[in-house]
Amino acid sequence: MQMTRDLRIVSVQEWREAAEGTVSVRGLSAWYGRHRALTDVSLEVRPRSVTALIGPSGCGKSTLLRCLNRMHEVVLGATVSGQVLLEDEDVYGSGVDPVSVRRRVGMVFQQPNPFPTMSIYDNVAAGLRLAGTRNRGVLDGKVEQALRQAALWDEVKDKLRKPGTALSGGQQQRLCIARALAVDPEVLLMDEPASALDPVATARIEELMVELKRDYTVVVVTHNMQQAARVSDYTAFLLSEDGGGGALVEYGETRQVFEEPRDERTRDYVTGRL
Amino acid sequence: MISTYRRRKLANMLMLSLLGAAALVAVVPLIAVAAYVVLEGAGAINLDFFTQLPSPAGEAGGGMGNAVVGTLELVAIASALATPTGVMAGIYLAQQGRGTRLGPLVRLLSDVLNGVPTIVVGLFVYGLLVLTTGSFSALAGGVALGVIMLPVIARTTEEAVLQVPSSVREAALALGLPEWRATLRVVLPTARSGILTGVILGVARISGETAPLLFTAFGNSFWSLDPTKPIASLPVQIYNFATGPYESWHRQAWGAALVLMTMVLALNLAARWLSRSR
Amino acid sequence: MARELRTGMLPPRVRRASINWGDRAFHGITTGFALLIAALVALLVLELATESVPALSRFGPGFLASTSWNPVTGEFGALPFIYGTLATSALALALAWPIGVGAAAFLTELAPRFVRSILGTMVEMLAAVPSVVYGLWGVFVLVPLLRERVEPWLIERLGVLPVFSGPPFGLGVFAAGLLLAVMILPTLASVSREAMSAVPRGQREALLALGATRWEVIRAVVLAQARSGLVAATVLALGRALGETMATVMVIGNSPSINVSIFAPASTMASVIANDFNEATGLQKAVLLELGLILLVVSLAVNTAARLMAARSTR
Known part of the structure; x- marks a missing residue:
């Protein structure tokens, strides 16, 4: 099905590589108890x-973000229907362990x-250790790599034994x-990762997101439209109307969604009229 | 109008003073008991008290070394039984039991168990262990104290686990840890000081208990560490000596009370300090 | 795809069971320990019931109303101990209630911060003092004081009332009630404090702004709204008084008799068990176990009621 859509792909191996990190959401609805939070959302997240x-x-x-790595169901009484395909596997399929889903789809809160x-x-080593990695050399290497990817290595390399809570917010x-990168996920979910930070720290996180898309598929929730416009390639606009669950209104390339929205409600929102 | 206002003012003054007086009266017994225990008990405390056996009936001197050791052994047995059990049950109450019917029932039963008269717990363990083994024993005493300690630890563990921010637990789950590893490796260490507070409170609660030991650990005039044999304890020794006829026994009882009360109050203050400095 | 796409308006059934074997095992283990607590309560009742069968079958329900207590002839009744238990508990509640609730009101509503923390800690420390230490203090300090000063004084002035009549023994219902009052004070004070602290601040301020005095606020807002919490505190304290053993056995005089005077010696269910159990044999042991069973059932009922009320009052 994917093959016929993209004729440039010539071998199975290349096809696999291109597909790594694709997330397809199909007919997803979510509830908290009797309260519906999400209604029938379908979208394809482009890899990298x-x-x-x-x-x-x-x-x-x-x-929606929490449904992608099955963190939604961690809340008592929360339920989901529909599908989330990671490459071609439904993460909600019977027999799929949420634990293995979360190893492939990391999350930042x-x-x-x-x-x-x-x-x-x-x-940083927590995820690896708890998955059974004991080799000191491997751990050291992974920790350094992850801290470098997160642009933190130079600031903390001399105080790796200090408690993590002693660092600044950013x-x-x-x-x-x-910590999320150290376990080698394919997808990284970020839930308003900069909303608790000052402008300087926010700028560093934004730079980081752009860096990370070379290796990872990044999905970020933000209430800051400038941030979305600055960092993202694609934008999905959701809206909850008359108290029902949120539905997908428009999804497309970021430039298009912000500059030539197709839906009137999107235009109202991105121009600040909603 | 004015007279109403004055009457209300007067009633206010009177009632507020009565409330203040009630608060003062409430602390008088603590001061009175503590003062007597210190004054009467201090004279009995010396090295012999901790190292010697009780002297024969009516003779001066001697100590309560065996009862001090016995109390420590009983508390150790009880803690070893009740801590893992209580912590696991507490985890259930805080996590798996949420949203089930069993959870609230167990919470209620735990509180109810906490209110069961301790003498009844003594009778229960007497039937369970003393009758079946044919002998009073330190183990039976430890089990009785463990039953009393269990609900204290279960409920404080539940509270400590609930105090761990859900973001910490979610971070562990999002990292791909199964629930049980997230709980044991991340949530429990974060709740550590709260759980420790519960254990200390539990120890404080049981170390002064007498009634559950009367028909289980019984008592012993000699040194014993054997868990299958009767064992002496400070509270039972206080009871036996205080109700006995000899002046020297009474002095020893006050001394034991001083040791016991110091220990229990120190444990309680430690628990308070620990829970406040969190 | 095995599962069809569902986009209905109603949430799907909650899936609780994890498929991770470690999680399942862990879930099973914690549930097992939780069930152990429930099993302990059930086992308590079962064990005491089985052990007291000889007494139950011999005396039946008449046991509760009989006053005989004769180990030689094998005639036993529970009434003196039920009386002793109720009399000491009622006396303790009557003495401790106004002080405990008053202290709680003072600490939540009036006391400055440092006074609250010092007095509050001291009241809670009262609960930490071992009951045998109260008993010791009772035997050597309280009982002589009652026998030589307080009881003669009361008998001289109020002796016309049967409740205050008779010779001053020192040991007796009065001494036990006083000690129990001290011991239930912290329960009363701390549960009442919790209930009073749960009353929203805005409600107090609303009434103050209408020109009410502090006392009027306490009475009309704090005490009124904390009422179910105060009831729970009372019931919990009662539960503690009913089953308290060591302090009682040391000062009550241990006599299986019913007297109108509160200065007379008596026995409670808990105290007679503590005093007689190790010397008792055969039927008498079963009788004491039956008293334990009664005590257990009463305490289960009282505590369940109190917890349910407390849960409702703080919700």
Whole structure:
């Protein structure tokens, strides 16, 4: 099906590489108890790009994000229907362990949340260690690599034994990004990763997102439209109308969504009229 | 009008003073008990008290070394039984039990168990372990104290686990950790000081218990560490000596009370300090 | 795709069971330990019921109403101990309630911060003092004081009332009630404090702004809204008083008799178990176990009621 759509792909191996990190959402609805938070959302996330989810608060953008790595169901009473395909596997298929989904789809939260009882090093190594990596050399290498990718290495290389909570807010958030990257995910989800940070720290996180899309598929939730316009390649606009669950209104290249929105509601929102 | 206003003012003054007086009266017993225990007990405390056996009936001197050791052994047995059990049950109450019907029931039963008279727990363990083995034992005493300690640890663990921000747990889950590893490796270490507070409170609660030991650990006039044999303890020794006829016993009882009360109050203050400095 | 796409308006059924084997095992283990607590409560009742069968079958329900207590002839009744338990608990509640609730109101509503923390800690420390230490203090300090000063004084002035009549023993219902009052004070004070602190600040301010005095605010807002919490505190304190053993056995005089005077010696269910169990044999042991069973059932009922009320009052 993918093959016929893209004729440039010639071998199975190339096809696999191109598909790594694709996320297809199909007919996804989500609930908290009886309350519907998301209604029938379908979209294809392009690999190795930054996709921004925007919309007014309560539109379901964070819920959509949390459905992508099955973190939604961590909340008591939360349920989902529909499909999320990671490459070609439905993460909600029967027999799929959410644990294995989350290893492939990393997540960074709104509030920096390093593990309070662990050092900087242990925070980054946590995912690997708990998956069974014991070799010191391997761990050292992965920790350094992840911290470099998160642009934090130079600031912390001399204090890896200090607690992660001793860092500044912006550094903590980059530590959390490093922690997520250390387990080699294919997709990185970011839930308003800069909303708790000052402008300088925010700028560093934004630079980082652009860097990261070389290796990862990045999906970011933001309430800041300038940020979405600055960092993302694709933008999805969600809206919850008359108290129902949030629905997808428009999805396309970021430039198009901001400059030539097809839907009137999108135009109202991106021009600040909603 | 004015008279109403004055009457209300007067009633206000009177009632507020009564409330203040109630608060003062409430602390008088603590001061009175503590003062007597210190004054009467200090004289009995010396090295012999901690190293010697009780002297024969009516004779001066001697100590309560065996009861001090016995209390420590009983508390150790109880803690070893109740801590892992209580922590696991507490995790259940805080996590897996949420949104189920069993969770609230267990929470209620845990609180109810906490309110069961300790003498009844003593009778229960007497039937369970003393009758079946045919002997009073340190183990039976430890089990009885463990039953009393269990709900304290379960409920404080539940509270400590609930205090861990959900963001910490979610970060662990999002990293691809299974629930059980996230709980044991990330959530529990974060809740550590809260759980420790619970264990300390549990130890404080049981180390002064007497009634559950009367028919389980019984008592012993000699040194013993054997968990299958009867064992002496400070609270039971206080009871036996205080109700006995000899002046020297009474002095020893006050001394034991001083040791016990110092220990229990110190544990309680430590728990408070720990929970505040979190 | 095995599952069809569902886009209905209603949420799908919640899937609770994890498919991770480690999670399943962990879930099973924690559930097992939680069930252990439930099993312990059930086992308590079962064990005491089984052990007291000889007494249950011999005396039946008449046991509760009989006053005989004769180990030689094998005639036993629970009434003196039920009376002793109720009398000491009622006396303790009557003495401790106004002080505990008053102290709680003072600490939540009036006390400056540092006074609140010092007095609050001291009241809570009252709960930490081992009951046998209260008993010791009762035997050597309280009982002589009652026998030589307080009881003669009360008998001289109020002796016409049967409740305050008779010789001053020192040991007896009065001494036990006083000690129990001290021991339930922290329960009353701390549960009441919780209930009072749960009353929203804005409500107090609303009434103050209408020109009410502090006392009027306490009475009309704080005490009124904390009422179910205060009831829970009372019931919990009652539960503690009913089952308290060591302090009681040391000062109550241990006599299986019913007297109108509060200065007379008596026995409670808990105290007679503590006092007689190790010497008892055969039927008497079963009788004491039955008293334990009664105590257990009453405490289960009282505590369940109190917890349910407390849960409702702070919700």
